[in-house]
Amino acid sequence: MTNVNSIIDDITKLNNFEDINEVVRAINAQSKKVRARNRRKEQEGFREGDMVAFRGKRGERIVGTVDKINPRTIGVIDDIGRKWRVDPQLLKTPIYKNKGVA
Numbered sequence: 369m370t371n372v373n374s375i376i377d378d379i380t381k382l383n384n385f386e387d388i389n390e391v392v393r394a395i396n397a398q399s400k401k402v403r404a405r406n407r408r409k410e411q412e413g414f415r416e417g418d419m420v421a422f423r424g425k426r427g428e429r430i431v432g433t434v435d436k437i438n439p440r441t442i443g444v445i446d447d448i449g450r451k452w453r454v455d456p457q458l459l460k461t462p463i464y465k466n467k468g469v470a
Contacts, residue, residue: 407440410456414442421462422454431462 382388414420418434422444432452436443441453 407456411437411442414456414459419462420444420454420459422452422458422460 379388379391382391414434414437416434416437419431420434420442421429421431424430430444430446430452432444432446434442435445435451438453440455442456442459444452444454444459446452
């Protein structure tokens with residue numbers, strides 16, 4: 369954390385908007401790279417055809433099959449044919465016991 373503290377100290381010494389804006393642009397660019405890297409990591413665990421489960425907007429449990437892996441979401445088709453675009457963080461692998469879904 370010492371490195372971060374020294375960076376923050378350097379930022380607080382800036383006294384013109386041009387330099388501050390340049391720092392903001394650099395932070396935004398790095399943040400975008402980190403988000404993209406994390407998104408790819410989250411999506412690595414899923415393949416087309418995988419069975420997945422998630423909670424719908426009203427809290428209902430939805431089970432479906434991965435249809436498509438998009439840059440930011442994963443396309444899922446549920447058992448009645450509805451298509452969903454779901455954030456990978458919300459997807460779980462369903463646990464099956466005998467005939468029912470647990």
